[in-house]
Amino acid sequence: MHILGALDTPTSGQYFLDGKEVSKLSDDELSDLRREKIGFVFQSFNLLPRTTVLRNVMLPLLYSDLTQKQREEKAKQALLYAGMDKDKFNNLSNQLSGGQMQRVAVARALVNDPAIILADEPTGNLDTKTSQVVMETFKELNSKGHTIILITHEKEIAEFTDRIISIRDGLIEKDEKQTHK
Amino acid sequence: MITDLIRETIWSLSSNKARSGLTILGIVIGIASVITMVAIGQGAQSSIEKNIEAIGSNLIVVMPGAQRVGGISQGAGSNQTLIIEDSDAIKSQIQSIKAVAPEASRRYQATARGNNTNTQVIGTVPDYLTVRNITMDIGSFFTDQQVTSSAKVAILGSTARDDLFGVNADPTGQSIRIKNVDFQVIGVTMAKGGAGFSNPDDAIFVPLNSAQHFLAGNVYLSDISIAAIDQPSMASVQQQISDLLLARHKITDPLQADFSIMNQNDIIATATSVTGTFTILLSSIAGISLLVGGIGIMNMMLTNVTERTREIGLRKAVGTRKIYINLQFLAEAVMLTFLGGLLGIVLGWLATIAVTKFVPSLTTQISTSSIFLAFGVSAVVGILFGFYPARRAANLNPIEALRYE
Structure with missing residues (x-):
């Protein structure tokens, strides 16, 4: 998962993303790759504490060529897309509920319009009902053309996806495609 | 880029007012104590010299x-x-x-x-x-x-x-x-x-x-x-x-x-030995204050940055280049030490005035060299220990930094 997200490089083996061998890239090239191609959603949300929702979402846009206004615009779009209420945009991240935090995290993953969204147990810290809402958001993103790689060990969550790869002790056990109703 | 950096630095410092405040306080106390101590010491030195002159030296x-x-x-x-x-x-x-x-x-x-x-x-x-x-x-x-x-x-x-x-x-x-x-x-x-x-x-x-x-x-x-x-x-x-x-x-x-x-060789010899002792006393006081202040600043900066390893990991994970993370922490350290330094100089100056006011027998004399010394040491220590751990964290694999507790 960390290798897929270009957070880590493999010690052996190779990983090609868009025809580039990721294991050969430098630290900065990896950073650029993550910024442009991959959005992350973590189990523990990893929002900046005591920071507004908007600023959290704008984090990946930092040091880009966009003006502050354009960044805010993009962040707002991503937040609406991820299902955040408009009136919460200026709340501090630690004033949010778990579901809201995860939606902010999803918006942050989306803001650069990446090809891949990598979600590491995104529902692990959420109750069933909020998990459902977050998963609906992912499904919708998927239908709009984002590749979503989701890691979970909950069967119900896995049921939302089109393809399930089961891994046990580091080895692929099953690779099954599934069709939904 | 520069405006981004400045904006991010100010945001980051102001979103953690307690943490920034404590760091600044550490620097302020370090600098103010050096300035006050040296001012009292130098005041005492010059008043002793004056007393010796009154006997009729030279x-x-x-x-x-x-x-x-x-x-x-x-x-x-x-x-x-x-x-x-x-x-x-x-x-x-x-x-x-x-x-x-x-x-x-x-x-x-x-x-x-x-x-x-x-x-x-x-x-x-x-x-x-x-x-x-x-x-x-x-x-x-x-x-x-x-x-x-x-x-x-x-x-x-x-x-x-x-x-x-x-x-x-x-x-x-x-x-x-x-x-x-x-x-x-x-x-x-x-x-x-x-x-x-x-x-x-x-x-x-x-x-x-x-x-x-x-x-x-x-x-x-x-x-x-x-x-x-x-x-x-x-x-x-x-x-x-x-x-x-x-x-x-x-x-x-x-x-x-x-x-x-x-x-009056004997008086001059006495004067010289008294001033010599005072110079040694002064330098040791300044040295100890600087050391204590420096260690305080070092501690604050180290905890500050270590506490934020996860934040550094996150910033890296969302694709911020290493150089910007380094620059941001450097800017934060510079801003903290300079703010603290300025406040420390003002506080040291006020403390010196207060000392003269409440203990009139004690003359004080603020020396510019003590201000520069205190400011310089705290700036170097603050920037070094604010920047170095941040650099180390930025060099970490983002996963390790994110997992850091």
Whole structure:
């Protein structure tokens, strides 16, 4: 998962993303790759504490060529897309509920319009009902053309996806495609 | 880019007001304590120096040399070799001197209204006040005019006054008789508090010419007192005087000199050792304050950055390049240390004023070098320990940084 997200490089083996061998890239090239191609959603949300929702979402846009206004615009779009209420945009991240935090995290993953969204147990810290809402958001993103790689060990969550790869002790056990109703 | 960096730095610092506040506080206290300590120390040092000056340092005394009769020395001061022209020559030809006071002194019996005392009668000039740090208590000292005209006026030392007229009496206008000559008293000097064989208060001052004409009956001086402008110039002044007098007295071998020169070497030696001790004390206080302050700043910056390892990991994970993370933390460290430094200087300055206000006996003196030293050390320490751990964290694999607890 960390290798897929270009957070880590493999010690052996190779990983090609868009025809580039990721294991050969430098630290900065990896950073650029993550910024442009991959959005992350973590189990523990990893929002900046005591920071507004908007600023959290704008984090990946930092040091880009966009003006502050354009960044805010993009962040707002991503937040609406991820299902955040408009009136919460200026709340501090630690004033949010778990579901809201995860939606902010999803918006942050989306803001650069990446090809891949990598979600590491995104529902692990959420109750069933909020998990459902977050998963609906992912499904919708998927239908709009984002590749979503989701890691979970909950069967119900896995049921939302089109393809399930089961891994046990580091080895692929099953690779099954599934069709939904 | 720059505006992004500044905006991010300000946001980051202001979103953690307690943390930034504590860091700044650490720096403020470090700097303020160094500045205050050094200010108190330097104040004490300069007040000690002033006290030593008041005793009458920078003083050089030229005395006639020992008279040799058939190879037998008759003791220093027994000869009559110094005259007023020597004194005038010293005054006009030697650099770095503040004042010159020729003296013709001898002990006489002085009487007034039936009281009498045996005291030192010093014939001198008004510059004597400067040379010996004497101030007037009652009346005024005689003038150069009165010296030239051999006026029969006298100034009493406070002990001589007590002996002749009674304790704390005002004798101005009265007359005293010395060696059958009447002198009119025109003033009393402030007590200097010295005691023992050379009590400076047990003396009567009369104009030099009057002493020579009416009392001694000759033109010789008993000594010449010279005040150098400052302590470092004393050695050279002494050497110049020696050379000048040797030339004037046409003596080629300094060992055969018919005069001797003494300076207050012992007082200067004391002053030097006191100031030396103070300098050591000061540097150790400043050093310890700096060390403590530096360690405080180091701790604050280290905890600050370590606490934020996860944040660094996140920033990397969302694709911020290493250089920007480094730059941001560097900017934060710079901003914290400079804010803290400025506040520390202001606080140290206020504390110094407060110290002088509440403990008036303690003089203080803020030195610019202590400000620069304190500021410099805290800036270096703050930036180093704010930047280095951040750099280390930015070099981490984002996953490791994110997992950091």
